[in-house]
Amino acid sequence: MREGPDIARIASLVGDPARANMLNALMGGTALTASELALEAGVSLPTASSHLSKLMEGGLLTLASQGRHRYYGLAGPQVAGMIEAITGVAEAVGPKRVRPGPRDGAMRVARVCYDHLAGEQAVAMLDRLVEKDILLRDDKEIRLGPSASSHFAAMGIDVGARPRRPVCRACLDWSVRRSHLAGTLGAAILDKILSEKWARREKNSRAVVFSPPGKQAFERAFLG
Amino acid sequence: MREGPDIARIASLVGDPARANMLNALMGGTALTASELALEAGVSLPTASSHLSKLMEGGLLTLASQGRHRYYGLAGPQVAGMIEAITGVAEAVGPKRVRPGPRDGAMRVARVCYDHLAGEQAVAMLDRLVEKDILLRDDKEIRLGPSASSHFAAMGIDVGARPRRPVCRACLDWSVRRSHLAGTLGAAILDKILSEKWARREKNSRAVVFSPPGKQAFERAFLG
């Protein structure tokens, strides 16, 4: 019988399938409306609304009202990190997946992880950046290499500005089981990929699909 | 309605207060028997047994049978990391703690976090090691400094041997909200603290209590 932070309360919020699906959907980084989340979770609107108010009360979500739309989003990177940690365990101990499926395939290649890129492409990118000494990795830790600043500046990304979040962080990829790049640099790179239209978000999914020329451009920029 | 790793299943395992208390107790790193865990969780033995079999089935625990004793322990660092992540969120969003209590105070000063030291002492130690350039920290990442190898070798800790786990890792301290040292180095330091009898484990708690001379020795070694 012990006290301390009430982890059971938080975990039980994530422990309902409907709410877990909602949180999973919000891992895409974009805020969604109650209707979209109801669809995503496969429950009726009233049910979804009830779940959302619980998640709000639990402090896991933020709410932005715009007219008659109410956009729900993850409360922050800490919450996203927790979801990733749980996902990692679920992946590790879960039953071997029976049939990957096509959509799952796309998710493995590239997907959004809160605000940065994840999946095989992201892991390959980090590998290459380390290989070229632009980033330095010791085991699971990542830092900027000497040429990082100029290298990223050339493509319009400023790594000098340091907000409260770390510039680069390792994030364990649940599909590949190796690290990819998170942090503000990871977020900036995803921004560039999307704004340059190298890839687009799959609708209602975290999957990121590269166009053929976009894939070439991406590889030239980060895997070349 | 999406598939992927079943995070709701894992989260709901942690989402029950009795199970959460058990997992919390196991964060001390030592394996415990069913009776001890029942006591810890404040439930009867049959109830505890039922919970334990669920946690086993979920892959969160390991079991070691020795005679008529059955020792339950966390399944690995990944599970421990997940618990820490959930604890962090719970601490962040949870209600302001009303009355810290004496035992809670000891926990804040120093405690075991799976296999390494956490709490104010641990945060101070990491700060000092970074200040002396024995370890290098960039934001949340930590790596060995040039003098690390000889410095730790002098106190009988070999940082050269690199098993699959990283040597140093940052672990966010839920009480101080700053990083402390995890990884094999963190584990080795905790080993030393306990084997040198600088401190002892509080019974039935994660708290670590330094003896007055032990505290001096610890500070000379790591904070000097």
Added chain:
DNA sequence: GGAACGCTTCGATGAGGATCAAACTATGCG
């Protein structure tokens, strides 16, 4: 062997909570 101990299984009970239909509130549009 038999008594004590550690733990699990069985069975019955009860409470919490997930669900949806219907009613209600609020915003936007013409």
Added chain:
DNA sequence: CGCATAGTTTGATCCTCATCGAAGCGTTCC
């Protein structure tokens, strides 16, 4: 205004699951 859309609240139903007493199983010790 009146209607449509977005969302929440209420109320009733149902089911899962946590709980513990009692009984069963395996181990140890005398």
